[in-house]
Amino acid sequence: xxAIKVENLRKVYRITQKEPGLAGAVxxxxxxxxxxxxxxxxxxxxxxxxxxxxxxxxxxxxxxTTIKMLTGILAPTSGTVQVFGRDPHRQRVxxxxxxxxxxxxxxxxxxxxxxxxxxxxxxxxxxxxxxxxQTLLEQFSATLELKxxxxxxxxxxxxxxxxxxxxxxxLLHEPRIIYLDEPTIGLDLVVKERIRxxxxxxxxxxxxLVFLTTHDLGDIEEVCQRVLVIDSGKLIYDGPLSxxxxxxxxxxxxxxxxxxxxxxxxxxxxxEIEAKEPHKLALRFDRTQVSASQVAAAIMNQIEVVDFxxxxxxxxxxxxxxxxxxxxEEIGHVTVAEA
Ligand SMILES: Nc1ncnc2c1ncn2[C@@H]1O[C@H](COP(=O)(O)OP(=O)(O)O)[C@@H](O)[C@H]1O
Ligand SMILES: [Mg+2]
Numbered sequence: 001x002x003a004i005k006v007e008n009l010r011k012v013y014r015i016t017q018k019e020p021g022l023a024g025a026v027x028x029x030x031x032x033x034x035x036x037x038x039x040x041x042x043x044x045x046x047x048x049x050x051x052x053x054x055x056x057x058x059x060x061x062x063x064x065t066t067i068k069m070l071t072g073i074l075a076p077t078s079g080t081v082q083v084f085g086r087d088p089h090r091q092r093v094x095x096x097x098x099x100x101x102x103x104x105x106x107x108x109x110x111x112x113x114x115x116x117x118x119x120x121x122x123x124x125x126x127x128x129x130x131x132x133x134q135t136l137l138e139q140f141s142a143t144l145e146l147k148x149x150x151x152x153x154x155x156x157x158x159x160x161x162x163x164x165x166x167x168x169x170x171l172l173h174e175p176r177i178i179y180l181d182e183p184t185i186g187l188d189l190v191v192k193e194r195i196r197x198x199x200x201x202x203x204x205x206x207x208x209l210v211f212l213t214t215h216d217l218g219d220i221e222e223v224c225q226r227v228l229v230i231d232s233g234k235l236i237y238d239g240p241l242s243x244x245x246x247x248x249x250x251x252x253x254x255x256x257x258x259x260x261x262x263x264x265x266x267x268x269x270x271x272e273i274e275a276k277e278p279h280k281l282a283l284r285f286d287r288t289q290v291s292a293s294q295v296a297a298a299i300m301n302q303i304e305v306v307d308f309x310x311x312x313x314x315x316x317x318x319x320x321x322x323x324x325x326x327x328x329e330e331i332g333h334v335t336v337a338e339a
Contacts, residue, residue: 001085002046003177003209004070009079010233011040011065039065041233042079047226049176050207052200054214054224054241062233063213067179070211071101083177097126100170104182107162108169109154115165116150119172126173133172140168143198160191167198177209178202184216196222250288253311254295256281259304268298 015035018028040062047053057063068074069081072088072095081088088095109118123133141147144164149157157165163183170178180199184192200223202208212224220227220241227244229237237244253274256262261278270289275282285295292310299305 002082003049003051003084004045004047004211005080005082006046006070007044007080009040009043009066009069009081010038010077011062011069011074012077013037013039038233040069040076040230043230043233043235044079045228045235045238047209047211049209050203051226052203052210052212052224054212054220054227055230056214056220056227057230061230063230064181066230067101067181067211067213071099071179072096097173098176100173100175100178102163102166102170102178102180102183104163104180104185105159107154107166109162109165111155112153114151114153115146115157118154118165119150119169122169122172128172128174136172136174137168140171143201144168144194160187163187163191163195164198167195171202171208174206175208176206177211180210180212180214182214183212184214184219192216192218199223250286251284252287252292253282253284254292255309255311256283256296256299256303256305257307259306262303265299265302268295271295271298 013036015037016028017033017035018024043062043066055063055066065074069076070083070088072083072092075089083095084098086095088099109115110121113121119137128136141150144167146164146168149161149165152161154162154165167183178199183199184195187195196219199210199212203210203223210223212219214220225240227237227239227241228235258279258281262276262281265281267273267283268285268290271283271285273281274284281299283295283299285292296305296308299308
């Protein structure tokens with residue numbers, strides 16, 4: 001049985017259309033007109049225990065709506081979500097024991113309580129056995145460096161300290177799944193790194209399934225073995241990060257330094273000029289059409305080349321493209337069919 005199984009999941013938001021002014025408001029009250037918007041539009045995937053999944057897409061793509069359905073906060077319009085065989089919305093209490101949810105920049109801790117009081121309360125709510133609680137508290141205090149913060153009220157913690165506290169609180173009942181929505185947003189690099197390491201460690205030691213939404217490439221690269229890309233409510237990619245790299249680095253750039261000025265060079269098919277200076281030439285080529293050595297040979301036949309180098313595709317640029325929606329056409333047909 002998959003830990004998470006999603007089939008043909010849809011969420012349609014019904015938005016009431018209102019004409020301006022009081023007359024419009026009255027009309028909308030008695031004879032409302034609606035517009036339906038499919039925020040999540042028929043997505044399917046399964047995730048096994050122990051997987052680390054990055055869930056990415058532009059703003060408004062449907063990430064949060066999906067997470068809300070996975071966690072049971074929202075009921076789907078149609079389709080199904082199963083988490084360990086349960087319906088997370090109908091069986092919310094049973095589901096809550098299995099999952100932990102962290103939203104960046106939002107805290108579920110009690111503002112006025114000292115961190116340790118919050119943690120004690122959570123341990124009691126989830127009926128964590130005292131000895132186990134002690135062990136976990138020591139572990140989390142060490143790895144998340146919480147020791148000096150335990151007596152501090154949540155309101156006095158910095159954003160990074162709050163996020164570390166939040167993680168400890170979320171994992172006290174040792175959920176089998178953690179959902180993280182932008183956990184590193186606004187944090188400095190050191191804290192980001194600590195949080196990523198902590199998440200990875202949970203995954204390694206306990207086999208915790210990690211489902212992570214993030215704009216930060218570092219989070220994905222360091223934590224996630226698998227990536228789901230959502231666009232306009234549809235899943236457009238499901239596969240390993242390395243495949244995105246290999247496949248969507250379809251274009252490469254080769255840089256030449258030449259002895260003579262570059263002029264009137266004939267380009268091989270599939271290559272185009274990216275940049276040109278008197279003694280430099282950068283060619284962008286489609287490696288599904290032409291190989292680097294073919295491009296190099298074609299140029300060297302025409303002009304004396306002093307040096308040349310190949311630029312590898314930059315994952316940051318690829319993910320940025322995904323976030324710009326620019327990759328959709330290229331991705332469109334790809335891995336959904338493969339999955
Ligand atoms: N409560 C709501 N009512 C109406 N429309 C909503 C609601 N929540 C989200 N939407 C719309 O659904 C789409 C997906 O939103 P969301 O799931 O928040 O995307 P993401 O988290 O990827 O930015 C957006 O167009 C958004 O405006
Ligand atoms: Mg969102």
